[in-house]
Amino acid sequence: MTTNRTGFPVRHYSSYRRQMKWLLVSPLLVFFLIFFVIPVGLLFASSFNPQIIGQVGFTSELTLDNYTRFFSRSNYMAAAGRSVLLAGVVSLITLIIAYPMAFVIAKTEHPGRNTFLLIIVLAAMQLDMVIRLYGMMVILGDNGLINQALRLVGLIQAETSVRLMYNFGGVVAGLVQFALPFMILTLVGVIRGIDPSLEEAARSLGAKRWRAFVRVILPASMPGILAGSLLVFALSISSYIVPALMGGFRVGVLPIHIFQQVAESARFQFGASIAFILFLLSAGAVLVYLHVGSRRSGGLA
Amino acid sequence: MSFVEFHRVSKTFGKTVAVEELNFAVEQGEFFSLLGPSGCGKTTTLRMLAGFLTPTTGRIKVHGRDITDLPPEARGIGIVFQNYAIFPHMNVYDNIAFGLIERGEKKAEIRRKVGEALEQVGLAGYESRFERELSGGQKQRVALARVLVVEPEILLLDEPLSALDKKMREEMKYWIKDIQKSVGISTIYVTHDQSEALTMSDRIAVMNAGRMLQIGTPVEIYENPVSRFIAEFIGDSNLLAGRILSMDGTACQIDLGGNAVVPSRIPSNAKVAVGDSIGLLLRPEVLRLTPSDEGETPYLSGEVIDEIYQGSLRRYRVRAGIHEVTAEIPNRPELARLEPGDKVDLYWNSESGAVVP
Numbered sequence: 023m024t025t026n027r028t029g030f031p032v033r034h035y036s037s038y039r040r041q042m043k044w045l046l047v048s049p050l051l052v053f054f055l056i057f058f059v060i061p062v063g064l065l066f067a068s069s070f071n072p073q074i075i076g077q078v079g080f081t082s083e084l085t086l087d088n089y090t091r092f093f094s095r096s097n098y099m100a101a102a103g104r105s106v107l108l109a110g111v112v113s114l115i116t117l118i119i120a121y122p123m124a125f126v127i128a129k130t131e132h133p134g135r136n137t138f139l140l141i142i143v144l145a146a147m148q149l150d151m152v153i154r155l156y157g158m159m160v161i162l163g164d165n166g167l168i169n170q171a172l173r174l175v176g177l178i179q180a181e182t183s184v185r186l187m188y189n190f191g192g193v194v195a196g197l198v199q200f201a202l203p204f205m206i207l208t209l210v211g212v213i214r215g216i217d218p219s220l221e222e223a224a225r226s227l228g229a230k231r232w233r234a235f236v237r238v239i240l241p242a243s244m245p246g247i248l249a250g251s252l253l254v255f256a257l258s259i260s261s262y263i264v265p266a267l268m269g270g271f272r273v274g275v276l277p278i279h280i281f282q283q284v285a286e287s288a289r290f291q292f293g294a295s296i297a298f299i300l301f302l303l304s305a306g307a308v309l310v311y312l313h314v315g316s317r318r319s320g321g322l323a
Numbered sequence: 324m325s326f327v328e329f330h331r332v333s334k335t336f337g338k339t340v341a342v343e344e345l346n347f348a349v350e351q352g353e354f355f356s357l358l359g360p361s362g363c364g365k366t367t368t369l370r371m372l373a374g375f376l377t378p379t380t381g382r383i384k385v386h387g388r389d390i391t392d393l394p395p396e397a398r399g400i401g402i403v404f405q406n407y408a409i410f411p412h413m414n415v416y417d418n419i420a421f422g423l424i425e426r427g428e429k430k431a432e433i434r435r436k437v438g439e440a441l442e443q444v445g446l447a448g449y450e451s452r453f454e455r456e457l458s459g460g461q462k463q464r465v466a467l468a469r470v471l472v473v474e475p476e477i478l479l480l481d482e483p484l485s486a487l488d489k490k491m492r493e494e495m496k497y498w499i500k501d502i503q504k505s506v507g508i509s510t511i512y513v514t515h516d517q518s519e520a521l522t523m524s525d526r527i528a529v530m531n532a533g534r535m536l537q538i539g540t541p542v543e544i545y546e547n548p549v550s551r552f553i554a555e556f557i558g559d560s561n562l563l564a565g566r567i568l569s570m571d572g573t574a575c576q577i578d579l580g581g582n583a584v585v586p587s588r589i590p591s592n593a594k595v596a597v598g599d600s601i602g603l604l605l606r607p608e609v610l611r612l613t614p615s616d617e618g619e620t621p622y623l624s625g626e627v628i629d630e631i632y633q634g635s636l637r638r639y640r641v642r643a644g645i646h647e648v649t650a651e652i653p654n655r656p657e658l659a660r661l662e663p664g665d666k667v668d669l670y671w672n673s674e675s676g677a678v679v680p
């Protein structure tokens with residue numbers, strides 16, 4: 023039996039505490055099990071069943087055919103590459119737009135102004151994604167505001183238009199506006215947590231304002247930059263609705279392929295294997311994040 | 324012309340007046356402390372000198388040059404923060420090299436100087452440690468090395484010991500003072516701890532509620548405080564209410580009420596006249612206590628309320644007429660031990676009392 027320094031047994035107390043802790047998290051565990059582990063596990067398992075159109079449940083017949091098919095078809099491999107590229111580009115652009123905004127919000131001390139700025143950011147999240155995307159179509163579409171304006175000033179001829187959506191760029195634009203609030207909120211939290219005396223120390227050691235930013239503030243924001251980018255990467259690579267609406271099914275990323283296999287062709291097993299590969303790509307991003315996070319300064323994040 | 328000069332400097336935040344009409348000067352090589360209770364404006368004063376805050380009114384000069392509007396990086400003033408502000412993403416070496424890199428020094432030169440700085444603060448071998456691998460005292464040494472390595476003209480320290488435990492605080496107090504002396508750098512030290520200020524400083528400025536109340540050497544501040552606030556803030560004190568009966572140069576007679584008339588000294592900086600109500604400052608350590616009825620006429624007599632044993636000394640609280648007095652008696656066998664209720668006589672050297680306006 024364990025005893026503490028005064029020689030009294032402590033086992034009862036601590037085991038009681040341990041039980042309490044499990045009791046507290048058990049609803050979450052049950053939820054997690056029913057709505058995540060089981061469906062995802064079944065999905066993963068069924069990806070190893072032979073492809074039978076219309077078959078949903080898991081059978082005991084195992085095969086790697088679905089994965090062989092995926093890796094032997096160049097259009098699926100290209101889709102995987104396109105997905106990673108899309109998520110990477112979106113993360114980068116979102117970061118570049120979000121950082122200055124987050125910085126301003128974090129440095130705004132006036133409580134009223136600060137709340138106002140945060141409300142603007144959050145307001146973007148209040149509307150459903152689909153509605154926001156239709157809003158973007160009004161601007162970017164072939165007969166959208168931008169094209170109408172270009173025709174009006176005569177930069178392009180009547181009856182023609184510049185392709186601003188139904189292509190890779192359109193999907194990027196849609197995803198960036200979708201991901202922006204997530205990135206901003208992540209960054210605001212981290213930038214606010216940076217001790218202001220770090221910048222002051224840098225300044226009084228001879229660093230000009232921008233040097234202090236580059237050498238101290240930016241590195242100190244790195245945990246937020248990594249976390250925000252990871253979040254946006256995961257949101258973007260798994261998004262179906264944005265490529266569907268903004269890409270008009272012409273930008274073939276993995277979620278589009280999954281939808282086509284499952285919803286249009288009832289090929290659940292093959293769809294499951296694509297979904298699992300998508301999951302691995304996301305998980306790979308997490309690994310890269312952890313690696314970078316732990317290498318920088320041996321564990322800033 | 325003094326080295327650092329504040330000319331009528333005030334700073335307000337909205338409606339809060341943080342400091343008001345600061346006028347003071349610090350000499351080259353001096354260890355100058357700003358001492359006062361929390362919220363009295365010490366940090367604000369320091370931050371204006373460092374260039375992180377602009378005074379609302381007034382000018383600040385260094386070497387006679389007006390620096391009020393210069394950015395922090397152009398001032399050549401080093402600062403050690405209360406929380407040390409070690410850059411968390413850099414190791415000790417890179418932290419100390421930071422300012423040298425900003426000055427565009429050569430790699431070899433930086434290596435040499437950082438090495439020397441680490442040697443100076445006793446942290447050789449800690450180059451590759453990160454902030455979270457350092458103790459409070461070590462962080463402090465890094466912060467000081469990082470500042471001193473760029474050879475600033477002025478060193479600012481904002482409550483650098485307040486985050487340390489008591490033992491470490493005692494140790495670092497002397498260590499900082501030693502380093503300051505050996506480098507010979509003009510230093511402004513902010514603290515709310517009067518014992519730190521008394522032990523370390525060449526001169527002390529006592530502040531309260533945004534104003535500077537008195538500037539002087541530790542001896543002047545401790546022995547000749549110009550106000551009741553200072554007398555009570557610095558050290559332990561007995562302040563007995565009384566009235567000046569007569570004056571003769573720096574000597575005077577004071578009526579303490581209840582037929583007690585005692586001699587005292589009037590500090591040269593105290594502006595008082597006959598008839599004024601004043602406080603008579605008697606530090607606990609200047610009082611002598613003897614059991615009653617031993618001949619000479621005592622200054623005051625009273626009764627012991629209680630004794631607090633403190634190892635090296637014993638503290639007695641004594642009721643003497645309308646006054647309550649605390650006396651510290653060295654714990655020596657030849658001095659009579661007193662019990663609560665004992666009748667005692669109080670004596671002191673008339674030079675060791677001081678009139679406080």
Ligand SMILES: Nc1ncnc2c1ncn2[C@@H]1O[C@H](COP(=O)(O)OP(=O)(O)O)[C@@H](O)[C@H]1O
Pocket residue numbers: 336339340341342359360361362363364365366367368
């Ligand atoms: N940035 C600020 N905004 C508003 N009030 C402040 C600010 N900085 C300091 N003050 C106020 O100014 C006064 C002096 O503060 P400070 O200089 O930090 O005192 P000290 O360092 O002596 O504890 C305090 O009343 C404090 O609340």
Ligand SMILES: [Mg+2]
Pocket residue numbers: 362365366367
């Ligand atoms: Mg302070």
